[in-house]
Amino acid sequence: MTKQRVTTAEAVPPAAAARNSSPVYPCTRPRSAPVLPLGKKLLKQLEASAAGTSSGIVSTWVEALRASSPQPARPPPPLVPSAANAGADNRRSTWMMEHPSALGMFDEIANLSEGKQIVMFLDYDGTLSPIVDDPERAFMSEAMRAAVRDVARYLPTVIVTGRCRQKVYSFVRLAELYYAGSHGMDIKGPKCTRGMKSVLFQPASEFLPIMDEVYRTLTEKTKSIPGAKVENNKFCVSVHFRCVDEKRWVGLAKQVQAVLIGYPKLRVTHGRKVLEVRPTIKWDKGKALEFLLESLGFANSGDVLPVYIGDDQTDEDAFKVLRERGQGLGILVSKVPRDTNATYSLQEPSEAST
Ligand SMILES: O=P(O)(O)OC[C@H]1O[C@H](O[C@H]2O[C@H](CO)[C@@H](O)[C@H](O)[C@H]2O)[C@H](O)[C@@H](O)[C@@H]1O
Numbered sequence: 163m164t165k166q167r168v169t170t171a172e173a174v175p176p177a178a179a180a181r182n183s184s185p186v187y188p189c190t191r192p193r194s195a196p197v198l199p200l201g202k203k204l205l206k207q208l209e210a211s212a213a214g215t216s217s218g219i220v221s222t223w224v225e226a227l228r229a230s231s232p233q234p235a236r237p238p239p240p241l242v243p244s245a246a247n248a249g250a251d252n253r254r255s256t257w258m259m260e261h262p263s264a265l266g267m268f269d270e271i272a273n274l275s276e277g278k279q280i281v282m283f284l285d286y287d288g289t290l291s292p293i294v295d296d297p298e299r300a301f302m303s304e305a306m307r308a309a310v311r312d313v314a315r316y317l318p319t320v321i322v323t324g325r326c327r328q329k330v331y332s333f334v335r336l337a338e339l340y341y342a343g344s345h346g347m348d349i350k351g352p353k354c355t356r357g358m359k360s361v362l363f364q365p366a367s368e369f370l371p372i373m374d375e376v377y378r379t380l381t382e383k384t385k386s387i388p389g390a391k392v393e394n395n396k397f398c399v400s401v402h403f404r405c406v407d408e409k410r411w412v413g414l415a416k417q418v419q420a421v422l423i424g425y426p427k428l429r430v431t432h433g434r435k436v437l438e439v440r441p442t443i444k445w446d447k448g449k450a451l452e453f454l455l456e457s458l459g460f461a462n463s464g465d466v467l468p469v470y471i472g473d474d475q476t477d478e479d480a481f482k483v484l485r486e487r488g489q490g491l492g493i494l495v496s497k498v499p500r501d502t503n504a505t506y507s508l509q510e511p512s513e514a515s516t
Pocket residue numbers: 285286287288292293294295296297300322323324325393395400402404433434435436438474476
């Protein structure tokens with residue numbers, strides 16, 4: 163764990179205590195548990211239904227937003243192949259060689275997991291649920307819920323999301339999972355049995371009043387921009403661009419910048435047509451992954467195989483941690499080639515609204 167200042171709103175058992183406690187999950191995979199077929203079912207389910215003139219900083223944000231939801235290359239019209247499409251095809255096949263489909267590599271993944279405890283980390287939006295215009299309606303399918311439930315019967319399973327933890331729980335509705343909301347700044351484990359306290363970790367709790375204030379200010383300042391939406395994710399705030407005419411993106415980004423001038427302790431990251439305002443603390447989905455591995459008793463263990471599946475720029479922090487540890491698998495959900503620290507990929511068949 164990092165040595166950063168940590169504050170919590172509720173009692174937090176130290177990682178060591180969590181390590182010594184009776185684990186919620188068995189430390190080794192039960193012999194009878196058909197883990198890999200279940201994992202394969204989840205991967206299949208993910209492929210099938212996740213188908214869902216300005217200042218420098220403002221231009222950078224707007225460029226990042228444009229790049230965050232790239233259009234897949236259109237197939238060439240029959241009998242009229244174009245050089246541009248051939249180039250895109252080549253890029254795609256090179257990228258697919260570097261980041262092969264997780265489905266096609268199932269045997270290899272199975273070999274890697276031999277004798278190890280898999281811990282499953284799943285991003286929510288764009289991974290378990292399709293990308294839709296209205297963030298309040300990003301529901302996951304019953305088939306996806308069943309696949310995640312099956313996996314969680316055998317493996318410690320964590321939902322890692324930029325969303326407010328309570329909101330993502332209202333979508334997923336599986337009490338047996340760990341939830342890391344607000345980009346990992348709000349971590350809660352399942353209710354423990356035998357009198358054990360559940361894990362709760364909130365490293366940015368001192369920012370709650372500021373986040374609430376900035377949410378209200380951003381809502382007020384952006385209300386005249388048609389389609390703009392500000393979402394309160396508790397320890398971070400999302401400003402949505404998806405339903406805003408692209409001609410007004412610079413104007414919206416400027417409003418965000420103007421508000422943030424008053425908040426030097428906040429920073430902005432970007433996701434899929436969304437700017438995310440968050441505390442400057444050194445905490446992200448990668449740190450959350452490390453914290454959870456430690457809490458589960460796998461701090462320096464070679465006996466664990468963390469698997470992280472995500473689609474967004476913010477998931478790169480977790481992919482990077484896995485790459486640097488030389489341990490585990492990052493799986494990027496993306497239909498288009500993209501710079502990534504993930505090892506494998508999954509297709510995203512129907513991102514209807516980009
Ligand atoms: O970490 P994630 O679980 O991927 O959450 C990241 C953001 O996801 C949501 O926004 C994205 O999905 C919306 C619904 O499909 C879509 O309308 C939006 O354009 C996407 O950016 C969520 O609403 C944000 O608060 C999260 O930060």
